[in-house]
Amino acid sequence: MTEPLPAGLAPWAWQKAAHLLVPPPAAPGRTPDLAHLLEAIGAAHADGLAPHGYAPRDLAPLGLALLGHLPTEGDDEQLRLAADALRAEIAGATVTYVVNRNLNVSNHCVKHCSFCAFRRDAGDQGAYWLSEAELEARAAEAQQLGATELCVQGGLNPAATINGSQLAYAERLLEILQRAAPGIHLHAFSPQELLYFAQEDGLELDVVLKRLRAVGLASIPGTAAEVLSEPVRRILCPEKLSARAWVAVMLQVHRCGLAATSTLMAGHIESPADLVAHLLTLVALQCHAWQNQQAGFSEFVLLPFVGAAAPAALRSRVSRDQPERAAMLRLTAQARILLGPWFRNHQPSWVKLTLAGATEALRWGCNDLGGTLMEEHITTMAGATGGTFQSPQALEAAARSLGRPVRRRTTLYGVGP
Numbered sequence: 001m002t003e004p005l006p007a008g009l010a011p012w013a014w015q016k017a018a019h020l021l022v023p024p025p026a027a028p029g030r031t032p033d034l035a036h037l038l039e040a041i042g043a044a045h046a047d048g049l050a051p052h053g054y055a056p057r058d059l060a061p062l063g064l065a066l067l068g069h070l071p072t073e074g075d076d077e078q079l080r081l082a083a084d085a086l087r088a089e090i091a092g093a094t095v096t097y098v099v100n101r102n103l104n105v106s107n108h109c110v111k112h113c114s115f116c117a118f119r120r121d122a123g124d125q126g127a128y129w130l131s132e133a134e135l136e137a138r139a140a141e142a143q144q145l146g147a148t149e150l151c152v153q154g155g156l157n158p159a160a161t162i163n164g165s166q167l168a169y170a171e172r173l174l175e176i177l178q179r180a181a182p183g184i185h186l187h188a189f190s191p192q193e194l195l196y197f198a199q200e201d202g203l204e205l206d207v208v209l210k211r212l213r214a215v216g217l218a219s220i221p222g223t224a225a226e227v228l229s230e231p232v233r234r235i236l237c238p239e240k241l242s243a244r245a246w247v248a249v250m251l252q253v254h255r256c257g258l259a260a261t262s263t264l265m266a267g268h269i270e271s272p273a274d275l276v277a278h279l280l281t282l283v284a285l286q287c288h289a290w291q292n293q294q295a296g297f298s299e300f301v302l303l304p305f306v307g308a309a310a311p312a313a314l315r316s317r318v319s320r321d322q323p324e325r326a327a328m329l330r331l332t333a334q335a336r337i338l339l340g341p342w343f344r345n346h347q348p349s350w351v352k353l354t355l356a357g358a359t360e361a362l363r364w365g366c367n368d369l370g371g372t373l374m375e376e377h378i379t380t381m382a383g384a385t386g387g388t389f390q391s392p393q394a395l396e397a398a399a400r401s402l403g404r405p406v407r408r409r410t411t412l413y414g415v416g417p
């Protein structure tokens, strides 16, 4: 059945999204050995960078052969070396990180994603909503501690309105933060939150983006992507925006001049075909952004699923509380290879993998350690064991333990202070 155009989205973006969204591919034919596979993907990427190169979906059979490849111990090392070499070629030796603070404004949320341990209804035990004074204090403190970025996300809180407007509340939020920490980079609102503001207020998404930019919105976190495969989303997050809608929101975000990050939540019910669909959809979006002289995505972040405190139905289906480290490192390398020249910056999540796991991921294709965060609620409430704060010294020591140079960066990978 054809999905109708969701309210708020531009028809052009909705049409384009149908074209860019890569469906999960069918099983590959004969799988070549890993060395030939890596060579074929490298050659295809070289082709793709040419003016009339491939459509990213053409890579799906090779992608599925790579992600569906049943590894031996030797294969894993070959994969790691290939990803590490590609990282060195594309991003160099230097490990980067940003001094930032996470602000999860409220966990009140109208949706019920099957993996989410963060959401609450107002009045539930554990429900919270930061006041203006708390937001101001945390933003000012972050800047005093050297933060150059505030990463602002939260649940879809139906009561977060001013005169009945979600957008007016979001504008006020950015104004408060900007006043408390002048000049700080506001990296805020997932595609789901942006579309929620538009739909609740009966506005076009372009209007929402324009107004938020006017009050300091500088880039968008590419969360709420989970896995960009409709069959998986029907189980993980049936109430959330569809994969096609996520792509359409990103097309509008990119066109309005904002950069975004990209994420993948993996290690639950998804198949290799779903992962290939997700990764190649990101390539398709990046390719489209670059062809149109837009900033596109600044980085790719792999978010391993943490199930320890997830709702029971999904938890029992996945039957694993913490991410399987070996599988996540393999996927880190596979993502570096399949995203190829389209994504310079790859980041592991130390919240989900621990800092030791994230440091290991720097040997599997990653070049960035993310942010200091200072606080984190979404994954910590899901039972993650990686902690909620890393000092700049700890992140620098992690990079240096591998003999790699390290530097502080800005949100969009400029040279940090």
Ligand code: SF4
Binding pocket: 109, 110, 111, 112, 113, 116, 117, 118, 119, 154, 155, 156, 192, 237, 240
């Ligand atoms: S993942 Fe986000 S949208 Fe889904 S229930 Fe949790 S807070 Fe709400």
